[in-house]
Every structure is written in structure tokens, then in C-alpha cells.
Amino acid sequence: MSDTSTPANKGRDLTEGSIAKTMLLFALPTLGSSVLQSLNGSINAVWVGRFLGEEALAATTNGNILMFIMISFVFGFGMAATILIGQAMGRRNDTMVKKTMGTALGSIIPISVLLATGGWIFAPALLELLGTPPSAFELALTYLRMIFIAMPVTLTFTLMMMALRGTGDSTTPLWFIAMSVVIDLILTPILILGLGPFPEWGIFGSAFATAVANTLALIGMIVTLYWRGSVLTLSMPELRFLRADLSILKSMFSKGLPMGLQMIVISTAALTMLSLINREGVQTTAAYSATQQLWTYVQMPAMALSAAASAMVAQNIGANQWNRVSGITRWGLIFNLILTGTMISVLTIFDESVLALFLGSDSPAVPIGRHIQLMATWGYLFFGVAQVLFGAMRANGYVVWPLIVMVISMYPVRLGFAFGLYPTLGADALWLSFPAGMVATAVMGAGLYMYGGWRKGKILPSEEAAQTAEGYRAHGGTCSSCRDMAPTTSWKQVQEPG
Structure with missing residues (x-):
């Protein structure tokens, strides 16, 4: 049922108060998260460039841009989930939030496993298509394959952070990105250089450190959300939501595909540019x-x-x-x-x-x-x-x-x-x-x-179905107008500013 309460564990209400203040309070933790992630990437690039050479740095560039193009569709999928969660939060519809989260997780995990498998197999062909410099090819292949192995964890971590922001909570992602960055910054030089008892893994160590850091941060985030009783968590009976709701999945793909294609467009243009720059x-x-x-x-x-x-x-x-x-x-x-x-x-x-x-x-x-x-x-x-x-x-x-x-x-x-x-x-x-x-x-x-x-x-399709079902249940299944509209309603809301 719809829940009209908004306790702290459900995120931040973005529908009231000063717009400027609310935007800053939301955007600054998101900016902080981006700063930490980028600082981590930059420091890792310093380690790679200074200790492994320019060829290794060029290898990470070629590997990262291919990783970006592979996750672009999944990014659009996650953004669509974020929009659905945000609109459901605005309507105080906890059930829709949980269904959306379950459908997203139940879909993105197998998709990411398939992408990881395909990426490992076709990594050499992808690097050749990109025109990776021969001196950097083997380094890029090692780096890229480790990234693909870590893809299911990386994409799930990203999805969880996007979903939290859909609830209005941009602070929790900041803390767990900070955790991931700290772990990565400690492990990267150790594994690149083989400090102490650890092996000297070179460029593989850089990618492996990031994978470990993301895995530990994801585990920590999930435990924290359950401890808080977050609206995004699924109880034992609600684990059925991991079986994709077709109306929600349709919304995610219909809205997520164009957003994912935007990323693909950017990525393929960047690939073409990089092939020119490599020359x-x-x-x-x-x-x-x-x-x-x-x-x-x-x-x-x-x-x-x-x-x-x-x-x-x-x-x-x-x-x-x-x-x-x-x-x-x-x-x-x-x-x-x-x-x-x-x-x-x-x-x-x-x-x-x-x-x-x-x-x-x-x-x-x-x-x-x-x-x-x-x-x-x-x-x-x-x-x-x-x-x-x-x-x-x-x-x-x-x-x-x-x-x-x-x-x-x-x-x-x-x-x-x-x-x-x-x-x-x-x-x-x-x-x-x-x-x-x-x-x-x-x-x-x-x-x-x-x-x-x-x-x-019209409102997003999954929300139409949710509102119809809520109305049907609210009347005990006796409302003829609700019954007539469910489940194939074309109920629309023409939404004008103001």
C-alpha cells in the first residue's frame, strides 16, 4: 500500500523548502562523490604513469573507454530506475519503490554477467578495432579483462547509488564511495609495486585493487541499508520483487534505452576521436x-x-x-x-x-x-x-x-x-x-x-499500473471504474507547469 509518511530512513523530501538550498544540499554530496571517484582515478593514473610508463597510461585510457561503452546501456537502465523511484517517492508509494528496485537488481545482475563474459572473450578484438598502439596492447588487454571480471559488482554498486539518489539521499553514496576510494588508494601502490609480502602485479594490480574496493563498499552499503530499514531494501517476502515486473521492466527499457544510447553515441564518438588521436x-x-x-x-x-x-x-x-x-x-x-x-x-x-x-x-x-x-x-x-x-x-x-x-x-x-x-x-x-x-x-x-x-x-507506464492497482485495492476490489481500468488502463495525466 502507499505510505504517506516520510521518515529519515526513506531519503530526503525534495518537494518542499527552498529550491536553491535543497539543490545544494543534494548536489554537494553528489559532487563530493564525483570528486572522490575522480581523485581516486587520478591518483591511480599517477601511479600507473609514473611507475609503469606512458604505454601503461595509454593502455588504461583505451581500456577505460571500452569499459564505458560496454556499461552505457546499463547506465540508461539505472537512470530509468532512478526516475521511477523518484516519482514513486513523490507519490509516497513505497511498494512501487521496492518493486522498481527489485526489478532493476533482478535484471541488471544477469545482464552484467553476460557483458562481463562477452567483454573477456572479445577484448582483443575490441582493442584492435580501437587501434590501440602496439606497445600498449598487452597492458591494455590485461587491464581491460580485469575490469570486465569486476563488472557485475561495479554495475550493482552504481545502481544502488543511483537508486539512493532517486530517494533523495545523496549522502549515503558519498560515504561508501569514500570507503571504496580509501581501500583502493591503499591497495593500488601495494599491488602495482609488490610492496611487503604482496605480489608485484603491475597494471593488473591497479584494476584488481579497484575491484576489491568496490566489492567491500557494496557489501557495506547493503548492510547499512538493511540496518537503517531503507525503503530500498527487500524483506524475505519482498524478495519476489526480484522477478521482474513486466510493466516496470518495459518502462525501464523504453526510457532507459534512449538514455543508454546517448552514452553509446558519446562513447562511439570518443572511440573515433581516440583512433584519430592514437595516430x-x-x-x-x-x-x-x-x-x-x-x-x-x-x-x-x-x-x-x-x-x-x-x-x-x-x-x-x-x-x-x-x-x-x-x-x-x-x-x-x-x-x-x-x-x-x-x-x-x-x-x-x-x-x-x-x-x-x-x-x-x-x-x-x-x-x-x-x-x-x-x-x-x-x-x-x-x-x-x-x-x-x-x-x-x-x-x-x-x-x-x-x-x-x-x-x-x-x-x-x-x-x-x-x-x-x-x-x-x-x-x-x-x-x-x-x-x-x-x-x-x-x-x-x-x-x-x-x-x-x-x-x-502520460505518467510512466509502471506508475499508471501502480496507481490503478492501488485504487483497485483501496476500494476492496469493488470499484467498477477502477476495475474497468485495470490492468490495461490508458489513464493519462496531462501535466502543465503550475
């Missing part, structure tokens, strides 16, 4: 890898604000408080300009020192990395604008047109710019293509937000 030589690939570490930090405020916008808008739609949606988007854009602008300024000032951490102060790749950073990093201001707008729109299941925007921005714009102007500008065409794509995404995203039909439409 410039190992030093340029290593410089680009180090610059990507800077870009990871620059884009973190935008991603945190996008997550905050999605969670807040989803809960407010669920509570039918459309009057708050425009304010949420407006504050997201304001905070993006402040936070992302600050990150760009700080990293521009200190880029040489930071790049030297990954490459060594005397590396010839450092000036290449500085040039890449100066040419392209400013575009992330527009990236942030697009992410906030997309975050608000996807909270109502509006995902197809943002996908189309992403396809246009990544292919005709970014890749067209890179290929078309390379004969004239040389490698600069590659670096300038990044902000070109980001500006195009922001402009088209703003057009969708202002003139698209994302505010209108």
Missing part, C-alpha cells in the same frame, strides 16, 4: 589521457547538478508540484555557471603542475597536454548547460529528442569538425571539435526545453 603517437595519446583527468573534474559540477535536477524534478512531478520545476532548472543553470566556471579557471591556472603529476615534469607530453586543455576545456561550460536541461527533461521520461540532439552534436558537428578541418588545422581540429559539439548540444537542448513537449504526456 598522433603515444606521447599525444598520453597527453590526451592526462588532460582527460582534468576534464573529469571540470565536468563534475555539471553531472552533480544534472543528477540533482533529475531527482528533484522527478519527485516534484510525482507530487504534482509543477510550479517548482522551472525554478529547479533555473537554479541548476545558475549553479553550473558558478561552479563549472570556477573549475575551468582554477585548472587553467594550474594545468602545468597537474599534468606533470601524471606525466612527469620533464615529459614532452606536458606541453601537448597544456595545449589540448587550453583549446578545449572552456566548452564544458556549455556541457553543463545541456546536462542540467537534459536532467530536468528526462525526469518526465522525455528521452528520445535529447538522444537525437546528442547524435547530431557528436557526429555531424564534432566528428565533422574534426575530419573536415584536420587538413587545415591539423591536430587543433581534434581539440576544437570538443567545444564545438558541446555548444551545439547546449543550443539544441535549450530549444527542446523551451519548445519541446516534455512537460506534457
